[in-house]
Amino acid sequence: MPSSYPTGQLAIASPWRVAVQLAKREIVRFFRQRNRVVGAVGQPVLFWLLFGTGLNQSFQMQGQSFSEYYVPGTIVLILLFTAIFSTISIIEDRNEGFLQSVLVAPIPTWSMVLGKVLGGTLIALIQAILFLALSLLLVSKISVMGIAISVVYMTLIAVGLTCLGFVLAWKLDSTQGFHAIMGVLLMPMWLLSGAFFPVPDVQTQLTMGEKILRTVMLLNPTTYAVAGLRRVFVEQSNAWMPSVALCWTVTITFGAIMFASATAIARTRTAGDLK
């Protein structure tokens, strides 16, 4: 029994500290689920082996090696899937009941969202950086500065994508629903990002199909993620790419809009919150 129980003193939680605490929990949970750790290490290694050693021999793009072209795209692929899938933990938190006590805690909604997003971003970054480290064996011309810039840019990409995952996950009541989203949203997002093939260039004569493809690709925020990252890795490219300024602007704006959307949706209650 409490020897003293002063109810008058109220501690005030700093929303930033709360976010850091929530992010820390995501990381601790990640490392305590062995299968997730194995997947996280295995995926980049697998991609590296596949793209780096396998396809590199059989594919040549004008002016640059396959791996130089594909490294940025693969990093975005890793970020896209890891960041978005990390938000599955929202569904788990809700089903396991943990989310309830966060929802009735005296903290602003954005602080809860930020905690989740930071956690997801860090988990995605761990994998992307691992892949980047392996890729440095293939991509020769990249400076220390270049690596630093690419990590900053990867962080911005991951924040936006984790927020997107948050928005998608919030209303779902089962993790199965996520697989449908993967098929209809994530795969096309990646395939049409310039990671797999370049954005059709306006300089050349475009067919109707290519025009549509170009429009769709330019509307896809991950196009700017891939291009922005590629611009860090390769100085010259024959393929058309949006400018550095545009890439950074779109990526930052996308992150801000998605964060605001995630905060807005987190204010709503779902059937799972009221069981």
Added chain:
Amino acid sequence: MSVIVNVDSLSHRYGERQALSNLNLTVPDGQIFAILGPNGGGKTTFFRLISTLMPIQSGRIQVANLDVSSQTHLVRQRIGVVFQSPSLDKKLTVAENLRHQAALYGIRGKLLRDREAELMRSLGITDRANERTEKLSGGLRRRVELAKGLLHHPQLLILDEPSTGLDPGVRADLWSYLGKLRNEAGVTILFTTHLLEEAERADRIAIFHQGCLVANDSPENLRASVGGDSIQIECAEPQQLGESIAAQFGLQPQVIDSTVRLEAPDGHRLVSELMQQFGKRIHAIRLGKPSLEDVFISKTGHHFWE
């Protein structure tokens, strides 16, 4: 007596279904207060509203003179919430769960260490501090839940169906702890329950039925309101027997399913008279002091269990 919770014309609906209608209620400070009702009575809705899990649609709830809708943040700092379904992170240890909860309430440093140690000691979970909660028994988990809800020293502790899934020994421990919490720390304890025997532990009981408050008093007063003794008669034709009894004795029996229910000041005498008059039609007759179930039946005309 000061009041900690004030509910004013509270209504709530889920689509077409009215879950709470025009509820008015006050909870006195420093008491154990039960919200008793069958499933679907509206108590879970009330819990969700007062715990700030769900926004209020119409009416008002005040906790410690703070409005739950407009001063949600301040209310949240003053209430501790223990959910019926578990809210622990199974992958974290007991101590990590508590520290995590503490962070949500801005408790850290020495204050955190003191409260963590004090709660773990008083709840008997100190030796489990470094165990992951997925490995704990249901009873131990409930204690951790309770510790979570008390870390920030709330004035009001709200529990949803606190005995669910606990065996009788663990229930008794839980209630002795809650009793101490009221007596020694002056915490008001508000809990929902569908168990009549659990509601008996409260200082005061509010009975909910179909979204309405049908009674609100101490268990003793509620029983006294039934009036004397309670008699239940089981028979083949309850409707006819009820009418005969009404005609012959000038009483107002209630007929529910196959039972005829009566309240009378002098039960044992009436039982012998009833047996003389209608003995052949009666399968079984039960005389007793009124229970909370009798209170429920007399207020609603329904069995508690349906």
